[in-house]
Amino acid sequence: MRRLLAILLIVFEFRGEKFFAQGSYTIQPVEVGLNIPVRFAFAPDSTGRTFYLELQTGNVKVIKGTVAQNGTWLHVDVATQGERGLLGIAFDPDFSNNRYVYVYYTAPFTTPRNRVERYTEVNFRADTSSRLLLYEQSVATPCGVYTNHNSGALVFGTDRKLYISVGENFCSQLAEDLSDPRGKILRIEPNVPSPNNAVTTNPFYDDGDPTTGYDDRIFAFGLRNSFGMTLNSFDSTIYATENGPDCNDEVNRILVGDDYGWRPECQTGPTHCSCAQDSPYKPPLWQITPTIAPTGIVVYHGTFYPELDGKILFVDYNFGSLRAGTLTPAKDSLNVTIISQPGLGSLFDIVEGTDGYIYFSYASGISRLNPLSTGVANGNSPSTFFLRQNYPNPFNNSTVIEYEIPQESYVRIAVYDGIGKLITTLVDQHQPAGVYRIQFDAKSLSSGVYFYTIKAGSFTDTKQLQLIK
Ligand SMILES: [Ca+2]
Numbered sequence: 474m475r476r477l478l479a480i481l482l483i484v485f486e487f488r489g490e491k492f493f494a495q496g497s498y499t500i501q502p503v504e505v506g507l508n509i510p511v512r513f514a515f516a517p518d519s520t521g522r523t524f525y526l527e528l529q530t531g532n533v534k535v536i537k538g539t540v541a542q543n544g545t546w547l548h549v550d551v552a553t554q555g556e557r558g559l560l561g562i563a564f565d566p567d568f569s570n571n572r573y574v575y576v577y578y579t580a581p582f583t584t585p586r587n588r589v590e591r592y593t594e595v596n597f598r599a600d601t602s603s604r605l606l607l608y609e610q611s612v613a614t615p616c617g618v619y620t621n622h623n624s625g626a627l628v629f630g631t632d633r634k635l636y637i638s639v640g641e642n643f644c645s646q647l648a649e650d651l652s653d654p655r656g657k658i659l660r661i662e663p664n665v666p667s668p669n670n671a672v673t674t675n676p677f678y679d680d681g682d683p684t685t686g687y688d689d690r691i692f693a694f695g696l697r698n699s700f701g702m703t704l705n706s707f708d709s710t711i712y713a714t715e716n717g718p719d720c721n722d723e724v725n726r727i728l729v730g731d732d733y734g735w736r737p738e739c740q741t742g743p744t745h746c747s748c749a750q751d752s753p754y755k756p757p758l759w760q761i762t763p764t765i766a767p768t769g770i771v772v773y774h775g776t777f778y779p780e781l782d783g784k785i786l787f788v789d790y791n792f793g794s795l796r797a798g799t800l801t802p803a804k805d806s807l808n809v810t811i812i813s814q815p816g817l818g819s820l821f822d823i824v825e826g827t828d829g830y831i832y833f834s835y836a837s838g839i840s841r842l843n844p845l846s847t848g849v850a851n852g853n854s855p856s857t858f859f860l861r862q863n864y865p866n867p868f869n870n871s872t873v874i875e876y877e878i879p880q881e882s883y884v885r886i887a888v889y890d891g892i893g894k895l896i897t898t899l900v901d902q903h904q905p906a907g908v909y910r911i912q913f914d915a916k917s918l919s920s921g922v923y924f925y926t927i928k929a930g931s932f933t934d935t936k937q938l939q940l941i942k
């Protein structure tokens with residue numbers, strides 16, 4: 474009964490959250506039949522490759538466009554118990570020249586070790602002879618040996634240093650212990666081998682040796698398991714998800730030297746959930762109880778989803794939801810709503826593709842969030858309603874339609890064929906004043922004359938477009 478009550482409580486809390494009002498996103502499968510792609514990343518070069526990590530096989534694999542490539546880019550032997558495995562990937566900021574790729578995984582010793590290694594790509598595979606060990610830490614703790622809370626996120630800062638999220642291996646006392654790297658976000662020099670590769674300006678840097686005095690590699694501390702971490706290129710700051718026990722999951726803005734408050738009294742006991750996570754500790758931007766187990770996180774800066782521009786997007790394991798958070802101007806709080814419930818089970822990672830689309834991974838695949846409409850063309854506030862002639866016109870496959878609305882309006886744009894039959898609805902939502910540009914994809918239509926109509930408030934207009942195949 475107690476268990477049932479707990480489940481009901483979770484459902485109630487979940488239903489109590491607000492969904493976005495302006496329509497719902499559709500989901501487009503990109504790759505299916507994968508084996509727990511726990512994280513993925515787009516190669517920052519012109520090859521159009523997506524790298525993904527198979528959590529439990531230790532394989533790094535590559536998709537080119539939407540075609541899975543044969544073989545593996547890299548294989549590392551991994552421990553697979555609990556949350557162990559292949560956990561993190563990052564490309565060097567100068568990847569197109571130096572071909573460096575970084576991975577985080579649990580190596581299978583008698584007592585396993587979490588590691589960060591760098592590999593150089595040669596002929597589109599990792600050259601295993603190029604291996605450089607950057608971080609290595611046994612999972613043994615003063616509390617015992619546990620299989621969870623390995624974190625494993627890797628991110629480059631705008632300072633071109635490598636940031637590593639390391640969980641406390643289920644030993645809460647380590648998170649506040651400045652002589653241990655666990656329960657921390659570390660910052661290291663990406664080209665110097667382990668262990669004396671701390672950045673000399675780190676807040677607890679003393680002698681450069683992590684085993685004496687402070688662990689010089691610590692950038693921020695007081696964390697339990699910050700599974701997801703991302704660099705927001707607009708404010709040069711790192712944002713991370715944080716997993717509480719049965720309560721107090723968080724999103725944090727990670728600043729140098731800050732203490733995020735995870736400690737033993739928050740772990741168990743009747744009052745553990747009321748254990749303060751705010752001042753004097755660094756308060757979370759957002760927190761939620763009961764646990765959703767937040768995983769991947771990204772700050773969106775593309776144009777395909779104007780309603781999400783600048784928002785912090787994150788996904789979760791327990792409910793498989795995509796959430797979007799809006800930062801307050803002071804950047805001290807996040808207003809979060811669920812924007813999509815794909816129904817694909819647990820979600821692991823969310824990434825903005827080099828093409829500007831939002832992608833996410835689940836236990837057996839990677840999918841794309843389809844835009845509601847495409848981007849606001851510019852920041853000007855138009856003075857009248859206006860529907861422009863599409864361009865190019867005539868067109869082959871795809872054309873762009875631009876329109877202007879001088880005030881917030883309910884906008885509907887639809888395409889009809891020559892006899893007035895509805896072909897598709899391109900926009901159907903409330904939109905703020907602005908200049909908008911949407912793409913009309915006509916790959917599945919045959920050549921001919923079509924019409925597109927806008928209805929915005931009391932304004933209507935129709936124009937003709939010509940498809941030539
Ligand atoms: Ca030291």
Ligand SMILES: [Ca+2]
Nearest residue numbers: 733734735750
């Ligand atoms: Ca906290």
